[in-house]
Amino acid sequence: MTVRTLLRAGHVISMDPDIGDLPRADVLIEDGKIAAVRPEISADAEVLDMTGRIVIPGFVDTHRHTWEASIRGVAPDATLDDYFVDILDTFAPLYTPEDVYAANLAGALECLNAGITTLVDWSHINNTPEHPDAAIQALAETGIRAQYAYGSANTSLADYWFESKIAIPGDDVRRIRDTHFASDDSLFTMALATRGPGFCVNDVVTAEWGLARELGIPITVHVGMGRLAGRFGMAKQLHDLGLLGPDTTYIHCCYFSEEEWRMVADSGGTVSIAPQVETQMGHGWPPVMKAIEHGLRPSLSVDVVTTVPGDMFTQIRAAFGAERARVNAECWQADVPVPETMLTARRMLEIATLNGAHVAGLEDRTGSLTPGKRADVVAIDATALNVAPVHDAAAAVTLSADVSNVDTVIVDGVIRKRDGRLTADVDRARRLVEESRDRLLAAKAAR
Numbered sequence: 001m002t003v004r005t006l007l008r009a010g011h012v013i014s015m016d017p018d019i020g021d022l023p024r025a026d027v028l029i030e031d032g033k034i035a036a037v038r039p040e041i042s043a044d045a046e047v048l049d050m051t052g053r054i055v056i057p058g059f060v061d062t063h064r065h066t067w068e069a070s071i072r073g074v075a076p077d078a079t080l081d082d083y084f085v086d087i088l089d090t091f092a093p094l095y096t097p098e099d100v101y102a103a104n105l106a107g108a109l110e111c112l113n114a115g116i117t118t119l120v121d122w123s124h125i126n127n128t129p130e131h132p133d134a135a136i137q138a139l140a141e142t143g144i145r146a147q148y149a150y151g152s153a154n155t156s157l158a159d160y161w162f163e164s165k166i167a168i169p170g171d172d173v174r175r176i177r178d179t180h181f182a183s184d185d186s187l188f189t190m191a192l193a194t195r196g197p198g199f200c201v202n203d204v205v206t207a208e209w210g211l212a213r214e215l216g217i218p219i220t221v222h223v224g225m226g227r228l229a230g231r232f233g234m235a236k237q238l239h240d241l242g243l244l245g246p247d248t249t250y251i252h253c254c255y256f257s258e259e260e261w262r263m264v265a266d267s268g269g270t271v272s273i274a275p276q277v278e279t280q281m282g283h284g285w286p287p288v289m290k291a292i293e294h295g296l297r298p299s300l301s302v303d304v305v306t307t308v309p310g311d312m313f314t315q316i317r318a319a320f321g322a323e324r325a326r327v328n329a330e331c332w333q334a335d336v337p338v339p340e341t342m343l344t345a346r347r348m349l350e351i352a353t354l355n356g357a358h359v360a361g362l363e364d365r366t367g368s369l370t371p372g373k374r375a376d377v378v379a380i381d382a383t384a385l386n387v388a389p390v391h392d393a394a395a396a397v398t399l400s401a402d403v404s405n406v407d408t409v410i411v412d413g414v415i416r417k418r419d420g421r422l423t424a425d426v427d428r429a430r431r432l433v434e435e436s437r438d439r440l441l442a443a444k445a446a447r
């Protein structure tokens, strides 16, 4: 029997150029798939009244260390250098599989609550083989669309981040892929979360890239951030090792040289920018326009909730404000008008949705409200005092709305948030993640 859901009479921003914006239209979902987007659809379906709602594709977060939800806000004033010591060398070694489960459960529900329907979980917390199983189990229980990026253990900085000689264990990556990702399930895909040149010796870099390519899974790597890695010229080193390719996502890219931008663009690689983290923690400038100028389609990511908020509204505003500040200042200095290419509020919505799907390798199934794609749909309450009255619906989402306005969240056709409330057991998730916090703090004190 076909299951149908009809989103009735919302202001639809499809992000599909052929459909565009429809100020009063319906979205028909059939068996998890978007079947139609147009005004006045009649169908035998469960009807959700979208009057006063702005209906958009779900946000895509292309890089988050979801395991850090247990230690949310623990490093509010940290620089990137501090973070390596205070988080990766202090808390990460103490994580049990139970902590990873709790953090991924609460962290993925936090995403759904905020309208993030697709999450790239950059999971470099695989201290034992039980850790990845716990991470994946939690993601699966929430019903979020996820790309699970299998990363290294993090039991000490010396072993894993300073010219590391320890490669991600290929046997366990294969086991995880065979156990959890044997079919190309529409909700879950897998990637390899690598550390890259400068953090690892070249043999390890080559081995990890080779492993991902042998398994046919994409690669994600932090590059060009701050004093720590900006000096490594990581993309150049990867180029010299012959490892650049269209299957790789480059995170941050703040201190890329012009040559590195060209190398990454020419190779067909993709880019994830974490603007709040980058401006706040010293990674460097969020290079949204740089990426666009090189023909890339940058996406946005949260990165770490130890230090920044976990929602996409924050990321959108951080990138929009920072890049416009830079361009305005440069143009004033040069006494010229701002260019036509100046970032717009609408462009930010494209970056946070469609570009995210592109970067996660999932544009065939999410990122826009296009018939045939899976139904990842978010409704924003535009009747709230911080959103109404609406003049420009895209700008209302990117510049006025916040998490409290996320009214409905649907992933793969399943309603995960309805009338402003998650359908999941939020109290259990909060209890588990608070217990995890207490356990980690006790273990830290006992060290």
Ligand SMILES: [Zn+2]
Binding pocket: 063, 065, 122, 222, 251, 303, 304
């Ligand atoms: Zn990161």
